[in-house]
Structures are given as C-alpha cells and as structure tokens.
Amino acid sequence: MAEKRIIAVVGATGAQGGGLVRAILNDPNGGFAARAITRDVNSDKAKELARLGAEVVAGDVDDEASLNKAFAGAYGAYCVTFFWAHMSPEKEIAEAGAMARAARAADVAHVIWSTLEDTRKWVPLSDNRMPTLMGKYKVPHYDAKGEANEIFTKLGLPVTFLLTSFYWDNLIHFGMGPKKGPDGILAITLPVGDKKLPGMAAEDIGACAYGIFKNGRAYIGKTVGIAGGHLTGVQMAASLTTALGQEVRYNAVSPEVYRGFGFPGADDLGNMFQYKRDFEDYYCGARSLGVSRSLNPGLLSFDAWLAKNKDRIPLE
Numbered sequence: 001m002a003e004k005r006i007i008a009v010v011g012a013t014g015a016q017g018g019g020l021v022r023a024i025l026n027d028p029n030g031g032f033a034a035r036a037i038t039r040d041v042n043s044d045k046a047k048e049l050a051r052l053g054a055e056v057v058a059g060d061v062d063d064e065a066s067l068n069k070a071f072a073g074a075y076g077a078y079c080v081t082f083f084w085a086h087m088s089p090e091k092e093i094a095e096a097g098a099m100a101r102a103a104r105a106a107d108v109a110h111v112i113w114s115t116l117e118d119t120r121k122w123v124p125l126s127d128n129r130m131p132t133l134m135g136k137y138k139v140p141h142y143d144a145k146g147e148a149n150e151i152f153t154k155l156g157l158p159v160t161f162l163l164t165s166f167y168w169d170n171l172i173h174f175g176m177g178p179k180k181g182p183d184g185i186l187a188i189t190l191p192v193g194d195k196k197l198p199g200m201a202a203e204d205i206g207a208c209a210y211g212i213f214k215n216g217r218a219y220i221g222k223t224v225g226i227a228g229g230h231l232t233g234v235q236m237a238a239s240l241t242t243a244l245g246q247e248v249r250y251n252a253v254s255p256e257v258y259r260g261f262g263f264p265g266a267d268d269l270g271n272m273f274q275y276k277r278d279f280e281d282y283y284c285g286a287r288s289l290g291v292s293r294s295l296n297p298g299l300l301s302f303d304a305w306l307a308k309n310k311d312r313i314p315l316e
C-alpha cells in the first residue's frame with residue numbers, strides 16, 4: 001500500500017484542528033495520516049489523539065524552529081491562529097508568518113490557511129460607521145487574518161484560503177448562549193438585526209478542510225468559504241425553542257449597545273457583527289452551503305447540531 005500523506009495540523013487539540021485530525025482518522029482508507037501539533041504532548045487531549053491513531057508532535061506557533069520540525073516531511077499543513085489567547089492582531093500576523101515560512105521550508109504540497117476577511121476592504125478606517133480599534137483595525141481578529149493572507153501568497157505557497165464561520169459552539173463555550181431576561185424568558189442577543197448569520201458546527205470546519213485536502217490541487221490558489229447554515233436571529237431562536245422545549249427569543253440589539261457590553265473583545269465582536277449585518281449579501285455569498293456539503297457530506301445544519309448538543313448549552 002502506498003505511503004500515507006501526512007497532514008500536519010496546528011491547533012490539533014482545539015476545535016478546528018481537532019476536527020481535521022478526527023476527520024482524517026475516521027477515514028482510514030483515505031490515504032492521509034494525521035500529525036497533531038500541540039505545545040504539550042503529555043496533555044490529556046494530546047494523549048487522546050495519540051490513542052485514536054494520530055502522530056503527536058510538539059510545536060508552538062510562537063516558535064518557528066518548532067514549526068519547521070513539526071512540518072518536516074508533511075504533504076499538507078493546516079494553519080490556524082489563536083487570537084483570543086492573546087488578543088493581539090500583530091502577534092497573530094507574526095504567528096501566521098511563522099507558519100507560512102515553516103510550510104515553505106518543508107516544501108509542503110498544500111497549505112490551508114484558516115483566515116477571515118480583512119474588513120478594512122469594506123469599511124476603511126475613515127468610515128465612521130464603526131470605531132477604529134487598536135489604532136488601525138476595524139475588526140482586529142478578522143483584519144489580522146486577512147492581512148496575513150498576503151504572506152502566504154508572497155511566499156508562493158500552494159495555499160487554500162479557508163473562510164470559516166461563526167461556531168454554533170459559541171452558544172456553549174463563548175458565553176453566547178440564551179440568557180434569562182428580567183421577564184424570566186430566555187433570549188439570545190446578537191446585533192445583526194434581521195440579517196442572516198452564517199454559522200456551523202466547529203467540528204465541521206476540520207471535516208471541510210479534510211475535503212479540501214482530498215480534492216488534490218482543485219482548491220489550491222482558491223478562497224473557499226464554509227458554513228452549515230445561514231440563519232437570522234429569529235430563526236436561531238425558533239430552533240433553540242424547539243430543541244430546548246422552552247421559549248427562546250431573539251434580542252436584537254444595536255452594534256453600539258453590543259460594543260458597550262464591556263467584556264474583553266466586546267468592541268471587536270460588535271464591529272464584527274456589524275460588518276456581517278451590513279455586508280450580508282457578500283458575507284453569506286462567500287460561504288456556500290452547497291460547496292461546504294460537497295466537501296463534507298456529514299455537514300450539520302443548526303437543527304442537527306442542536307439535536308446533538310442541546311444538553312451542553314448552559315442556560316443562565
């Protein structure tokens with residue numbers, strides 16, 4: 001049997017990378033092997049990936065030498081950054097650069113860069129519809145990723161730019177689940193008015209990425225947007241109501257109000273949702289459900305995700 005092609009996966013113990021590692025391991029005849037990159041090969045999550053059949057290696061996106069080792073001999077590399085771990089766009093760009101250079105040094109045949117839009121192409125810094133943040137960004141955790149695209153292009157890498165979507169898992173892990181209002185009724189709060197929000201199961205990002213690797217050269221040099229559903233706040237609330245068996249309302253606030261919530265990153269997220277609201281046609285259009293399903297036939301809809309995860313959503 002031919003040697004398996006190794007995919008080196010950054011963030012393998014996390015949401016995106018973990019989904020990719022599991023997608024590779026769940027397809028033992030697919031011709032690919034998973035190399036899981038982690039800062040701690042002895043963590044429970046790393047050991048679990050090893051138990052499932054992944055090669056687990058040490059690597060840190062802040063340590064380029066470690067990435068050079070971790071990418072060596074790989075056919076493909078999945079590159080993702082962790083904005084919320086440090087909340088520094090400059091650091092995120094530096095980390096993307098380190099991964100891109102390591103991919104170049106290892107001469108990998110296919111890189112997937114998990115990116116997002118540089119929103120300043122739609123909302124220049126001079127556009128006052130939303131505040132400029134950290135001196136030169138509108139949506140720091142988007143703009144940094146989008147700005148970093150050029151690093152991959154300039155190095156001449158065989159790269160696919162993967163535009164991801166809002167994780168529905170944010171309802172579980174990111175404090176975005178339904179909360180009881182003064183009237184005692186649950187509500188989700190989003191500043192997107194009546195516009196549609198592309199979303200997906202975080203686990204499906206890796207499964208879509210696996211589909212991109214399996215397609216050989218077809219997606220090299222391309223930008224691919226993915227989502228499991230495009231839903232309005234009202235539609236999300238209706239699905240939650242059915243899944244949870246109790247009323248959930250949609251609380252549409254303005255981006256200004258959302259930015260003022262005061263939690264770390266509220267201004268970044270307020271601007272992000274405003275961008276999605278104001279450029280709904282582009283933003284949904286760039287994340288085709290059909291393409292996502294073709295890459296990952298098991299792609300979950302919001303209702304299917306809720307059926308699996310409703311008991312994990314904290315109700316405050």
Ligand SMILES: NC(=O)c1ccc[n+]([C@@H]2O[C@H](COP(=O)([O-])OP(=O)(O)OC[C@H]3O[C@@H](n4cnc5c(N)ncnc54)[C@H](OP(=O)(O)O)[C@@H]3O)[C@@H](O)[C@H]2O)c1
Pocket residue numbers: 010011012013014015016017037038039040043046059060061062080081082083084085141164165166167168170174
């Ligand atoms: N939440 C959303 O809705 C959403 C939507 C689209 C895009 N995103 C983007 O997704 C990115 C995060 O990806 P994720 O959700 O997959 O992350 P995650 O689940 O938080 O996983 C992070 C994993 O990455 C590893 N990691 C952290 N710092 C590292 C470093 N310096 N070097 C190497 N590995 C490191 C950690 O593994 P070890 O501890 O094992 O090293 C951890 O398990 C963010 O940049 C965010 O902007 C989020």
